[in-house]
Amino acid sequence: MKLRILAVGRARAGPEAALIAEYQKRLHWPLAIEEVEEKRPLSVAELKAREGALLQAAIDRGAPKGGGRPVLVALDERGKILGSRDFAARLKAWEEQGAPEILFLLGGADGLSLINTIKSIIGVDLNHLTPLPRVGVKGTNGGYCGPAVKPIALHMVAALARNPGVKIPISGIGGISNWRDAAEFIALGSTSVQVCTAVMHHGFRIVEDMIEGLSNFLDEQGMKSVNELRGRAVNAFTEWGELDLNYKVIAKINADTCIGCQKCYTACLDGAHQCIHTAAGPCRAWHGEPDHGQNARLEASPAVLHQPDVFGAKPGVRVPVVDEAECIGCNLCALVCPVDGCITMEEVSAGAPAQTWNDRMKAAE
Ligand SMILES: Cc1cc2nc3c(=O)[nH]c(=O)nc-3n(C[C@H](O)[C@H](O)[C@H](O)COP(=O)(O)O)c2cc1C
Ligand code: SF4
Numbered sequence: 001m002k003l004r005i006l007a008v009g010r011a012r013a014g015p016e017a018a019l020i021a022e023y024q025k026r027l028h029w030p031l032a033i034e035e036v037e038e039k040r041p042l043s044v045a046e047l048k049a050r051e052g053a054l055l056q057a058a059i060d061r062g063a064p065k066g067g068g069r070p071v072l073v074a075l076d077e078r079g080k081i082l083g084s085r086d087f088a089a090r091l092k093a094w095e096e097q098g099a100p101e102i103l104f105l106l107g108g109a110d111g112l113s114l115i116n117t118i119k120s121i122i123g124v125d126l127n128h129l130t131p132l133p134r135v136g137v138k139g140t141n142g143g144y145c146g147p148a149v150k151p152i153a154l155h156m157v158a159a160l161a162r163n164p165g166v167k168i169p170i171s172g173i174g175g176i177s178n179w180r181d182a183a184e185f186i187a188l189g190s191t192s193v194q195v196c197t198a199v200m201h202h203g204f205r206i207v208e209d210m211i212e213g214l215s216n217f218l219d220e221q222g223m224k225s226v227n228e229l230r231g232r233a234v235n236a237f238t239e240w241g242e243l244d245l246n247y248k249v250i251a252k253i254n255a256d257t258c259i260g261c262q263k264c265y266t267a268c269l270d271g272a273h274q275c276i277h278t279a280a281g282p283c284r285a286w287h288g289e290p291d292h293g294q295n296a297r298l299e300a301s302p303a304v305l306h307q308p309d310v311f312g313a314k315p316g317v318r319v320p321v322v323d324e325a326e327c328i329g330c331n332l333c334a335l336v337c338p339v340d341g342c343i344t345m346e347e348v349s350a351g352a353p354a355q356t357w358n359d360r361m362k363a364a365e
């Protein structure tokens with residue numbers, strides 16, 4: 001007796017492929033695995049029909065010559081699950097009945113789920129010098145999940161949603177903790193979303209809050225169902241070379257809510273364009289000719305003691321001031337500001353028509 005597995009799709013190198021190879025060695029019967037694949041971007045219905053035809057053709061191609069009827073097993077997640085002992089007994093019975101071949105059919109995927117977790121080492125136990133989590137004298141990697149993986153998951157979901165070859169539904173997973181997260185995954189092409197870490201933190205009730213929040217959002221947007229939201233942000237993705245370089249935002253500090261911590265001043269000074277000025281003490285921001293950050297800023301010192309009204313900074317007042325002509329809108333100050341909404345990025349006209357990096361490169365050719 002021979003065993004044959006006919007599967008839609010391609011098994012990639014990985015733990016599953018290693019397991020298959022291991023079982024293949026241990027099996028008492030010869031095992032052949034044949035994979036069939038349809039690469040054309042067909043509709044779901046066409047794809048399923050085509051996969052069926054490919055499987056049928058593979059069955060016919062490999063039909064055993066000679067006597068006995070092969071046994072055909074179509075695997076389906078709704079089918080009966082056999083334990084390994086029962087499965088072995090079933091194979092043995094088929095062999096005793098004289099079946100020349102047992103043929104297992106594996107259909108194509110009904111959907112794609114991503115991204116699960118990302119392999120990671122969460123730290124090192126510096127007393128034992130082992131990776132964490134430590135188990136005795138050893139440690140190993142774990143799977144990173146929760147809010148930290150959300151941007152990675154969104155990027156991957158969006159990449160699949162943009163791929164015209166992907167016709168089956170996508171289920172978004174990774175760091176979904178509230179209705180906004182769910183809405184973002186849906187807007188980038190997810191048909192459903194899954195939640196694990198947030199439920200572990202807050203319990204299943206969080207899902208009710210998510211449904212309520214999402215439902216209110218859809219009402220506000222005048223959308224009748226999530227289907228109207230699905231994929232709506234997919235086409236707004238483009239490569240960086242296609243972004244408008246003349247789109248301009250600048251940082252605005254709300255003096256009424258600012259607590260004068262100077263974090264934005266330091267961040268812009270050391271990490272951005274030295275265009276936030278302080279009058280709380282010596283100011284090392286850029287005081288040269290406005291050049292929109294084109295020249296090296298080594299001359300940021302000596303420090304300047306601001307006179308009243310230089311960029312509007314008032315001596316002794318700890319609210320910093322943005323030199324709007326020099327701000328390049330990098331957003332760093334808004335990210336470091338500890339007061340919610342105190343620094344906002346506001347759109348201003350650049351006074352020039354839209355132009356992308358790719359446009360500039362073409363013009364320079
Ligand atoms: C403690 C724990 C156990 C998990 N076990 C499995 C598992 O057995 N199989 C699986 O496919 N994913 C497992 N996952 C991954 C989750 O299903 C989910 O894909 C991942 O945690 C990302 O979603 P999240 O950010 O909402 O947690 C596990 C996650 C956690 C935190
Ligand atoms: S947006 Fe960037 S360049 Fe502009 S003020 Fe903030 S940190 Fe400086």
Ligand code: SF4
Pocket residue numbers: 253254257258259260261262263264265318319320336337338339342343
């Ligand atoms: S970081 Fe925010 S709160 Fe602190 S000084 Fe800057 S604007 Fe004010």
